[in-house]
Amino acid sequence: MSTAGLEGIVATQSGISSIIDGVLTYRGIDIDELADNASFEEVVYLLWNGELPNADALAQLKKDLAENGNLPEEIITLLQTLPKQAHPMTTLRTAVSALAMYDPQEQEMTPEANQLKALRLQAQISTIVAAIQRVREGKEILSPNPEYGYAQNFLYMLTGAEPDPIAIEAFNKALVLHADHELNASTFSARVTVATLANIHAGIVSAIGTLSGPLHGGANEAVMAMLEEVGSVENVDSYINQALSEKRKIMGFGHRVYKTGDPRAKHLRNMSQKLTTISGQSKLYDMSVRIEGIITKEKGLLPNVDFYSASVYHSLGISRDLFTPIFAVSRTSGWTAHILEQYANNRLIRPRAEYVGPEKRHYVPVDQR
Numbered sequence: 001m002s003t004a005g006l007e008g009i010v011a012t013q014s015g016i017s018s019i020i021d022g023v024l025t026y027r028g029i030d031i032d033e034l035a036d037n038a039s040f041e042e043v044v045y046l047l048w049n050g051e052l053p054n055a056d057a058l059a060q061l062k063k064d065l066a067e068n069g070n071l072p073e074e075i076i077t078l079l080q081t082l083p084k085q086a087h088p089m090t091t092l093r094t095a096v097s098a099l100a101m102y103d104p105q106e107q108e109m110t111p112e113a114n115q116l117k118a119l120r121l122q123a124q125i126s127t128i129v130a131a132i133q134r135v136r137e138g139k140e141i142l143s144p145n146p147e148y149g150y151a152q153n154f155l156y157m158l159t160g161a162e163p164d165p166i167a168i169e170a171f172n173k174a175l176v177l178h179a180d181h182e183l184n185a186s187t188f189s190a191r192v193t194v195a196t197l198a199n200i201h202a203g204i205v206s207a208i209g210t211l212s213g214p215l216h217g218g219a220n221e222a223v224m225a226m227l228e229e230v231g232s233v234e235n236v237d238s239y240i241n242q243a244l245s246e247k248r249k250i251m252g253f254g255h256r257v258y259k260t261g262d263p264r265a266k267h268l269r270n271m272s273q274k275l276t277t278i279s280g281q282s283k284l285y286d287m288s289v290r291i292e293g294i295i296t297k298e299k300g301l302l303p304n305v306d307f308y309s310a311s312v313y314h315s316l317g318i319s320r321d322l323f324t325p326i327f328a329v330s331r332t333s334g335w336t337a338h339i340l341e342q343y344a345n346n347r348l349i350r351p352r353a354e355y356v357g358p359e360k361r362h363y364v365p366v367d368q369r
């Protein structure tokens with residue numbers, strides 16, 4: 001008997017992140033502690049190496065990420081050539097796929113080569129997402145500033161301006177909160193892909209495609225679309241009641257694993273309150289809180305990581321269709337950690353399907369059909 005959606009099936013062992021009794025940890029460290037204290041670079045190091053970096057290792061990783069963030073000229077030309085109206089997740093997936101062709105170690109599969117490819121991908125993916133926006137605005141594509149950290153560099157490459165410290169802190173926290181999440185759908189697809197011994201870029205392309213759907217990472221963009229459609233706190237009740245009566249899903253609520261709440265959501269809720277106030281858009285936070293109240297009361301569902309991240313990113317001045325690509329920028333750290341873990345102890349992932357098709361029968365020639 002199959003289990004729909006593989007619910008509750010343990011498909012692999014992993015030492016990277018855990019969800020136990022509703023508590024999320026990266027390498028054993030509670031996400032609450034990391035959200036309040038860690039830089040994204042510390043989290044990347046932790047996910048890849050299993051330990052937090054000392055000061056020298058952290059400085060080296062920051063330097064490596066900034067230095068490896070430049071894009072090959074051919075990728076810049078590609079980004080400038082692809083259709084401007086394409087969804088940025090499609091453009092991102094295509095650019096990462098193309099990036100494999102310019103990676104100096106594309107066909108090398110040693111652990112050392114794979115670690116370097118992971119580093120280059122983590123460095124370049126942020127440049128690509130910022131570049132997608134710059135190209136749409138007809139602006140020059142920027143490279144990372146070696147003086148800046150990862151979060152600061154993304155905001156700088158996106159806008160060309162010096163980002164303010166509150167924005168850097170908030171963006172860093174959002175990156176930390178999205179970095180890894182056990183065997184979510186995109187991570188699973190990355191692991192399935194590389195378990196055939198396909199290369200890292202192939203795994204990340206699979207993962208980006210999987211993340212893009214609204215039942216997974218694409219929900220953050222869908223939440224913002226809903227907030228814009230609702231428009232005001234006064235409209236919330238009628239909009240949500242109508243959606244529920246039509247049995248429509250409310251994006252940003254529910255979770256396959258968490259049934260008593262997503263531990264990341266409270267951080268994003270607090271950030272949403274603060275940032276919407278600073279940016280003069282507290283209406284978005286008020287609408288979100290009202291929606292949460294109704295969905296929790298009517299459906300018993302709680303917000304997931306995607307719900308309040310929408311108003312957070314919007315308050316930072318980020319376009320709605322970049323929300324999911326930004327999720328991919330952060331999750332590349334988790335995807336690559338899982339890919340390296342898969343390579344280190346690999347076996348082809350190939351489950352079975354329960355056959356429910358027609359009984360055995362014979363081929364009928366076309367003139368007899």
Ligand SMILES: CC(=O)SCCNC(=O)CCNC(=O)[C@H](O)C(C)(C)COP(=O)(O)OP(=O)(O)OC[C@H]1O[C@@H](n2cnc3c(N)ncnc32)[C@H](O)[C@@H]1OP(=O)(O)O
Pocket residue numbers: 005214215216217219248249250251252253254255256257299301304305306
């Ligand atoms: C980063 C992330 O990926 S977090 C998740 C992001 N996705 C979303 O926010 C999309 C909205 N949420 C959902 O679609 C689901 O809750 C999922 C995909 C996250 C989890 O799905 P599953 O574990 O398969 O739960 P499933 O979709 O079977 O839902 C179970 C029941 O709750 C209902 N339900 C679940 N989520 C929602 C929702 N957001 N709005 C309304 N009803 C919902 C379903 O309609 C279903 O009801 P039924 O039993 O009467 O048919």
Ligand SMILES: O=C([O-])CC(=O)C(=O)O
Pocket residue numbers: 180181183184185216256257304305
């Ligand atoms: O774990 C999941 O199913 C989805 C999720 O919250 C994530 O990927 O962050």
